[in-house]
Amino acid sequence: MPTYKHSGLLVEALSTALAQDTDFAYAVVVVNDGCPFPETERVCREFAAAHPGRLYCLHKRNAGLSAARNSGIAFALDAFPALEAVYFLDSDNRIRPHLLQRMLDALRAAGPEVGWAYPDVDKFGFFEFCDMSGAYSPLEHLFRNVSEAGSMASRRLLDSGARFDEAMRQGSEDWEFWLQGLERGFHGVHVPGTGFGYRRRGESMLTESERDYRPILTHIQKRHPALFGVRAVLRAEAAVGRRYAVYLPDRAIVRCVTDPAAGEEDVPLADFVRRALRAPERPGYGECPGLLAVMDSGLYELLTRHRLLRGALWVLERAAAQATLVRAAVTARAVESGCALSWSGAPVGLQADAPFPLPDGGAAVAMLPTAALLDLVRRQPADTPLLERDPRKPCAEARLSLTLALPGAAQPPAGADAALSTLREAMAVAWSRPSNGGWAAAPIDRYRAGVATPEDVYQTVHRLPSVLPLLPPAGHRRLAALVADPADAGALGSAAHMARWLAGKGYDAHLVAMGGRDLTLAAELVESFASVIPHPSPLVLPERPLTDRDAYLGTPLRPWDAVEEDRAVGTLAVFDLVVTVRHGAAHPLMGRLRALGVTGWALLGASTVPDAPSLADAVNGCAAFEHAYQTVVPLDARTYRLCQALGFPPDKLRRWEDAAEPDADSDWTACAPLSSCLPETSTAA
Numbered sequence: 001m002p003t004y005k006h007s008g009l010l011v012e013a014l015s016t017a018l019a020q021d022t023d024f025a026y027a028v029v030v031v032n033d034g035c036p037f038p039e040t041e042r043v044c045r046e047f048a049a050a051h052p053g054r055l056y057c058l059h060k061r062n063a064g065l066s067a068a069r070n071s072g073i074a075f076a077l078d079a080f081p082a083l084e085a086v087y088f089l090d091s092d093n094r095i096r097p098h099l100l101q102r103m104l105d106a107l108r109a110a111g112p113e114v115g116w117a118y119p120d121v122d123k124f125g126f127f128e129f130c131d132m133s134g135a136y137s138p139l140e141h142l143f144r145n146v147s148e149a150g151s152m153a154s155r156r157l158l159d160s161g162a163r164f165d166e167a168m169r170q171g172s173e174d175w176e177f178w179l180q181g182l183e184r185g186f187h188g189v190h191v192p193g194t195g196f197g198y199r200r201r202g203e204s205m206l207t208e209s210e211r212d213y214r215p216i217l218t219h220i221q222k223r224h225p226a227l228f229g230v231r232a233v234l235r236a237e238a239a240v241g242r243r244y245a246v247y248l249p250d251r252a253i254v255r256c257v258t259d260p261a262a263g264e265e266d267v268p269l270a271d272f273v274r275r276a277l278r279a280p281e282r283p284g285y286g287e288c289p290g291l292l293a294v295m296d297s298g299l300y301e302l303l304t305r306h307r308l309l310r311g312a313l314w315v316l317e318r319a320a321a322q323a324t325l326v327r328a329a330v331t332a333r334a335v336e337s338g339c340a341l342s343w344s345g346a347p348v349g350l351q352a353d354a355p356f357p358l359p360d361g362g363a364a365v366a367m368l369p370t371a372a373l374l375d376l377v378r379r380q381p382a383d384t385p386l387l388e389r390d391p392r393k394p395c396a397e398a399r400l401s402l403t404l405a406l407p408g409a410a411q412p413p414a415g416a417d418a419a420l421s422t423l424r425e426a427m428a429v430a431w432s433r434p435s436n437g438g439w440a441a442a443p444i445d446r447y448r449a450g451v452a453t454p455e456d457v458y459q460t461v462h463r464l465p466s467v468l469p470l471l472p473p474a475g476h477r478r479l480a481a482l483v484a485d486p487a488d489a490g491a492l493g494s495a496a497h498m499a500r501w502l503a504g505k506g507y508d509a510h511l512v513a514m515g516g517r518d519l520t521l522a523a524e525l526v527e528s529f530a531s532v533i534p535h536p537s538p539l540v541l542p543e544r545p546l547t548d549r550d551a552y553l554g555t556p557l558r559p560w561d562a563v564e565e566d567r568a569v570g571t572l573a574v575f576d577l578v579v580t581v582r583h584g585a586a587h588p589l590m591g592r593l594r595a596l597g598v599t600g601w602a603l604l605g606a607s608t609v610p611d612a613p614s615l616a617d618a619v620n621g622c623a624a625f626e627h628a629y630q631t632v633v634p635l636d637a638r639t640y641r642l643c644q645a646l647g648f649p650p651d652k653l654r655r656w657e658d659a660a661e662p663d664a665d666s667d668w669t670a671c672a673p674l675s676s677c678l679p680e681t682s683t684a685a
Contacts, residue, residue, distance in 0.1 A: 003031065010030075029056045029058065032044055044059075065173060066173045073158060085103075094199075096197075099119070106189055106191045107189070115156060115184070115186025116152060117189050118152075119148070119190075142460075237258065240286035244258065244289055245289035249415060249418075250296055253266045270430075277374070277431055280378070285452050286452040292370045293365065308339070308532055322540045324396050339406050341519050344517050348396060370451045377427040458570070477508050479507070483514050483572070484512075484514070485583055488582060490608045508530040511532050512571060515536075544561055555620040558585050573596050579601040591627075603633045605636060634668075640653065640667070641665075
């Protein structure tokens with residue numbers, strides 16, 4: 001129990017600590033953190049004299065809450081060899097007589113992976129009850145502190161070296177402490193009904209930490225890069241639950257999936273309805289997917305077979321970030337080999353001259369947040385229109401069009417609207433049915449309850465609305481993205497060549513077709529990539545026109561809309577390596593990607609696309625963002641000389657030894673090979 005300037009409240013805290021009803025021995029250690037009030041020292045001495053052998057007082061120079069707790073931990077570990085656990089109690093809080101017994105019983109009954117026990121929080125002063133029940137979620141703990149300081153740390157957690165960060169003096173140091181346990185392989189366990197009383201005051205330290213939250217979170221993230229890296233968070237997301245619920249109406253199942261390559265879970269429709277209705281009523285983060293899609297199983301399997309499902313779901317998710325409801329018409333035609341796809345989209349209600357009509361009932365695919373459908377079911381009358389404008393989004397509906405040309409493609413049925421209405425009706429019936437336990441009438445505190453969404457964690461941790469759900473492959477293989485303009489056939493060919501080269505170096509290489517709406521790939525090119533991820537941009541909102549400020553030394557540079565930029569960074573943030581293949585529009589993204597731990601390469605060379613920037617403009621456009629790349633790869637001697645002329649650092653320039661025949665330019669042929677930039681682990685893999 002650290003104490004500072006709480007001499008009056010200290011008496012109440014000590015009295016409740018000494019009144020515990022336990023079947024084990026325990027001691028109270030008070031750490032006077034250099035309190036200037038003589039009353040604090042007097043209270044400590046009097047309590048120690050009245051309870052010899054049960055209460056110990058330490059006095060130290062003021063160094064903050066974390067340092068005081070660490071002093072108490074060090075004393076307890078030295079003084080009590082048989083110590084099983086340490087409970088942390090602040091001197092302005094209080095506890096019920098059964099708390100220590102219930103907390104230690106929970107730790108004793110838990111497995112070795114459990115490092116601490118945490119309670120519900122009864123806040124008094126400003127009254128509030130925080131329900132912390134439900135399974136412990138490592139993902140949720142990254143963006144929400146589910147373990148207050150009034151928790152109990154096991155001896156095994158303390159022996160692992162976990163200690164409070166003494167540099168944190170603005171609050172949330174308890175959050176960082178439990179994250180140390182998570183990083184060391186431990187989890188927490190919730191203990192209900194412990195009687196932990198937290199004094200809530202208007203000017204408490206917690207209020208101060210809420211006011212200055214971003215620097216605190218930034219400090220915590222820097223302390224734990226292994227927990228907060230994009231790929232680590234994505235793994236945690238996949239471990240907790242699934243991102244997408246895809247309703248397949250012709251099979252009456254809901255397929256729950258994050259990354260299609262990492263596994264799927266088929267749930268009967270009735271079971272999914274119960275799971276969805278339960279989500280806003282009981283804590284259990286991640287149990288219900290946050291995004292709901294509807295499509296026929298034939299279309300789902302067709303996209304899966306041609307490695308397009310991941311990219312298609314990601315396009316729909318991007319659109320759902322800008323509209324309450326996304327509806328897409330799908331036109332399919334059969335071809336002998338290869339694949340072609342074309343996306344187009346527009347908001348409804350923002351543009352009078354939408355580029356294409358999508359009549360009611362004409363959608364083959366739909367997507368919306370699961371929570372939006374639940375809100376209609378739980379709060380609106382049955383005849384309320386399905387489409388309700390979310391004030392946080394720029395448009396009520398986004399209408400997309402997808403044209404597919406694939407081997408063996410069949411025209412998918414346009415039944416998404418009817419299926420969505422059927423699903424809503426099933427939820428409404430289950431919501432009002434008494435046999436389901438009275439969902440509609442249950443008076444439940446909903447702290448921590450709600451449908452999990454990617455934005456919950458990624459917006460808080462990485463300032464991104466979401467990231468592409470592409471999980472790292474098994475073993476030592478790494479992930480690479482080849483970013484190319486779908487209209488540049490030469491760049492697509494170079495990307496396929498690079499993908500095959502990287503595959504031999506231990507990478508799984510994926511094509512990210514960024515910028516255009518139409519993509520055509522021959523069969524041999526499709527086989528070069530682990531998957532094809534379309535990234536049409538702009539997707540829904542109109543493109544901002546160029547201005548005089550959108551140029552670097554006279555070279556026009558297409559600016560990114562803030563929403564589109566976030567989504568583009570989210571598409572690429574999961575990769576270990578991002579290679580822009582003659583793709584100038586991607587250069588502005590690389591600084592943010594580098595800050596997220598992504599390695600960037602730029603492949604530069606002349607383009608064969610009509611009206612494309614000249615080679616000099618292409619190299620100059622890259623020069624504007626050269627600092628964000630680790631490596632620049634000129635594809636020929638002329639491009640290499642232009643890079644030198646524009647001041648690219650010589651140690652960044654690399655020659656791709658597999659790209660072209662040797663050139664007579666001696667400096668170019670003497671340039672260090674690209675393979676020297678690859679990490680040793682990927683080469684070994």
